[in-house]
Structures are given as C-alpha cells and as structure tokens.
Amino acid sequence: MIRWILKSLTSEPWHLVASVSAIGGAFALALFFEAVFAGESKQIVAYIDQSDADVWVMQRGVSNMHMATSYVSDWKADKIENIEGVNKVTPILYLNTVMQAGGRSWFSFIVGIESGNARAGPWSIAEGKQLPGPGEAIVPAVLARLAGLGVGDTISIAGHEFTVAGLSDGTFSMANSITFVTLADLADIMSTFASMSYFLVDVAPGVDSIALAKRVTSEIEKVNAVDNRHFTKNDREVAMQMGLEIIVLMTVIGGTLAILLTGFSVHSSVSRKEHEFAVMKALGVQNKMIYFCVMVYAIGLALLGFSLAVILVLVATPITASFVPQVTLQVTMPALLRFIVAALVVALLAAILPVRRIVRIDPVQAFKVS
Amino acid sequence: MSEPALKAEHLVKTFGDGQVAVRAVDDVSLVVVRGELVVIMGPSGSGKTTLVSMLGALLRPDSGSITIDDVEVTELDGTSLAALRARKIGFIFQSFNLLDALTVEENILFPAHLARGGVRSAKTYAQDLLQQLNLQPRRSARPATLSGGEKQRVAIARALINRPQLIFADEPTGNLDSQSGQDVMMILYDIARDQGCSVVLVTHDPRVLDVADRVLWLEDGALRDRKNEQHSWVKDPVCGMRVDEWTASLFSEHGGDRYVFCSQRCLDRFVVEPTCYAVSTQSE
Structure with a gap:
C-alpha cells in the first residue's frame, strides 16, 4: 500500500525531477557557501594552526594576530625561555601591508622569520626555496599564479624590492595572504630595533599551555600570553567580524532558500494529488x-535533493579550486550532517501543511467530476 | 433476496445555515435487500449524490440512521468508517477516478490492500475479473491509455475486488458512449443477479429502467418509489413542454379538465386567459 501511494505521488517524473533539482540546487548553494565559510575560517588562521606554537606571547592589550599590531622587546625572549616549562621561543615580526606584485596591489601579512629557522616559516613549498634569504620573499603560490609571478620575479613591500625565492602552499585566502621575509628585512621596513611582534613558545612535554601562558603574563611585564587554542579562537572571531559574516549571511540565505524550495516542492507535489487522495x-x-x-515522500524528496546537492558540491569544489584559486572550499562532515538534519526537519515541517489539508479532504470529493 | 443489505431511516442532511440552508436530503428512508439493483433518479441538484454519499458511509447525516450488515454506520468514527468502506462497499464514479500512476491490475488490486485477506488472496480474483470484464489484454496499461468504457470496467473490477455486499455507482455511464454505457449497465445487472451484491445506482440513463428491480425518484430531497408507476407525460398547454404529471406540482382546472404546468410562469399565463390554451393535452 505504501509503495503504491508513493508510486502515485511520484507518478509525474518531470515534476519529480524539477522538485529534486530545485531542492538539490538550493541545498548545493547553501552547502557551497558553507564550504566557502569553512574553508575561509580554516584558512584565515592557517598560519597559527600550522605554526603550532603552544603559547603566543605579544604586547599587552593584544590578543590575536589578524590585522593586529604588536611590539615586544626582543630581550624578553630570554626571560620567557627561562620560565620553567618553556622549551623553545621563536620570535617573529609581523606587518599588515599592501604589496605590489604583477602590477597589482595585494593585501598581505608579512611575517619576518629568523634566517635559517624554519620553525615559524612556510610549511609547504610548491616551488623554489623554503626559507627567504636577505632581499628575498616567499610568496603564496596562488598569489603568484594570479599575479603572473614566478621564482626570480620582483615584488615590492612598502617600497622595498624583494626577489621571489619560493612559492608556498596553503598561505592564501580571500581575507589575507602570507609572505615570508627575513626578520632583518622586515625590521628594516618597519624601522624597528630590538623589537619583535610575537614570540612562539613551545612548552616542554607534559606542561599545561594555559597555566604556562598565565605565568608568562604575570611574570613578564607588558606582555600578554595566550595558549594556541584561545589565540586561534580570538583570531577567527576578529576575522569573522571583518568579512566572514557576509559568507555566513549568504549561507543563511542559501539555507532559507533550500527550506522554502523543499517546502514548496512537497506542498505542490502533494496538493496536485488532492483528488486522488479523496x-x-x-x-x-x-x-x-x-x-x-506523505511524510515518507517528503523525506525521500529531501534526501534525493540533498544527495544531488552533495554531488554538485563535490563536483564543483575541485572545479572552483582550479578556476578561482583564491577561494578555499572545505566540505566538512559536521556541515553535511547539520544540513541533512536541517533538510529532514524542513521536509517534515513542509509536509505538515499539505498533509493536514489532505486529512481534511472530504472523500465525497471523489464524486466530483474531475 | 429478502435479507436487507442496507437500511436507512429518516435521513436528513442540510447544507448551510439560516436563510441559505438547503435541505439536500429530507427524511429519506430506504431498504435495499441483497442482490437488488436499485436505481435512484431525479433532477440535477435533487440530492442524489448527497444521499448516495451518506448511504456509502462517506458523509454523515444530520439525523437518521444507516445500518449496513447490522452495523450502525452513523455511530462509527472516521477510522472505522474507512475500514467499513474498504471491506463492505464498492464505489463506481462517473469520472472513473482511477489512480493514474498505477496499471489496470494495480488499480483493481488497490482496495485489496485495505481488506483483511490482503493482496495475495485477491490476485486470483483479480485475474477472474480481468477475464470477465475483457480487460486481460490491458492489464499492464496505464489509465491514460484506456478508452472510457475500459476505464469504467476497471473501476467496476476495483469496486468488486473485496467482494463487497454493496456497490454504489454514481452516473457510471455518464462519460461513456452508447455501446459502452450499455455494457456497463449489463455488467452491473449481472453483478446484482449473479453475485448477490446489492447495487445502488444513481443515473439519468433511461436504459437502466428495464433491468432495475426498483426505481426511486428523488426530488427536493425526498424519495418516491416509481418502479410500478406509469410515466404520465403530458404537455404543458402554454409552452408545449413535456411534463410528468406524476411529479408535477403546478395544476389548474378548466372546463372540467385538469392541466399541468412546467412552471409558475406558464400557470400564470393560463389563469389569465385559459380559453387560449385549454386544449386537450396528449398523454405519451
């Protein structure tokens, strides 16, 4: 009986295809925006993630990296290193600026690292050197592709010329790109002396990072120390306020569209069969x-639509990555689960209205000449 | 033949309230015995479909009682009514009402899912029905590809699949050509005669009068038995229209003769100048 009623509901293949396509398209849009959000959320803190410091030490009053300015005297590195539980301290300089490359301006985070110390440098190299020498820069491979740059070309950072010595992977997002130069070169650009922006602290095995961060903050004057997890969280929050909210809004719009289309499709399919139900x-x-x-039909419709959406997004992700490399897409399992639950809930909610109508249908309607 | 399959007493159904209230069925009582073919006729809007809907447990009467197989239908809840319809009643509709997505055979078997025996036991009977109703070659066809006569034969088979004791048919020949209509009539007659199934038929088709056990006339919500009555067709003396003297309600006498009128307008004209119209009306 169930099979036959469902057969009746799905008897118009083109209507079914249209419904599934509409739902699939809408959920694909929502999933795509979600993938952009997930990708950018991850990418925006990629440097912090990949550096994998246990504790970040910075100027008091500063608690993140994105668009922040921090100055800490370099001699404090020794004091931090002397605190019990600290294994290693790596200093970096950091500057938000616009650089010129390939005839265009690019907003970039410039990270100055110690010569020959890969600890705070690029973590994946696509081409060329891994670490910059004097007058050299390691730029994101995506930026190089967009700007038409290659190893050996020249870029300008705050009026200083640098030779592209290497191209790094995973260092570009819609919100920022990370370019690595030597500490000395960046200090020259920033006109600083004996100052660092951040210290990346590695703790000894078994040491609690949060406790150690508190000790650093209390024992070293005019610094703020934050464990990696909270530092990442702070940075993501700032980045969210500065642009990712738009992606969230787009995701919400896509999700709402999917909800409306699922509701409309279920409603329309069921309503078209009103006389047959009578x-x-x-x-x-x-x-x-x-x-x-009707509930089974609604769930089936939502699942078919959602499956189509997943296929569309999985196909679109690598295509987008190759044509629009500046956008980082990440389809995550939690996002898929979240959307599938939403799709099912929406389908059931969408079915309630027509099913209530059907239950109220007077079977006497069967006598009406259709 | 004398055992009642359906007993309805003092059925009343009113639609609307106050001044717009329409009493569609007005104190109708009826007994249909097993194997009887009862035809309900009447003008459009006389309440035929309302009456059949109530008798078929689709519509609750405002008052009165309906007993089917010793079960008082008006006391049943919606779920029990649906179960009763599935097991004891078959419906045949003017517009066939087949389920478009299902094949002929699936349409016939559809009500079997709702009966106690289930589909498995009904399949053999479905084959018999397909054979009897000459539908075997079309068993896998979709309703959209069938002729009107074929559709109605499928609807009849569907109505019979659960071996109901009552079949209600609403204008079953209304959408059929002459030959197909004749076939359907004879099938319904055979069902009543051979299978002992009571058939209540609403129709305007005069061909059924010859095979019906009883013809009931419903007008203004009230029933009258007509099987043994002769029609008394007379001409309205004013407009010349044919009027059934038996059911007419507008009369006048002049010169010792009785005249029947189709409408108040004709009656009024006659009363003003009866000599202009007072000619003998011819019975047909």
Missing part, C-alpha cells in the same frame, strides 16, 4: 496511512 479515502484508505506516506 478517491483513496473514499476507497477506505486511513488518514494515518496518508500521513505516513
């Missing part, structure tokens, strides 16, 4: 059977 009721089909079938 006939079924006249023949003796119980309301609870109709309830069940």
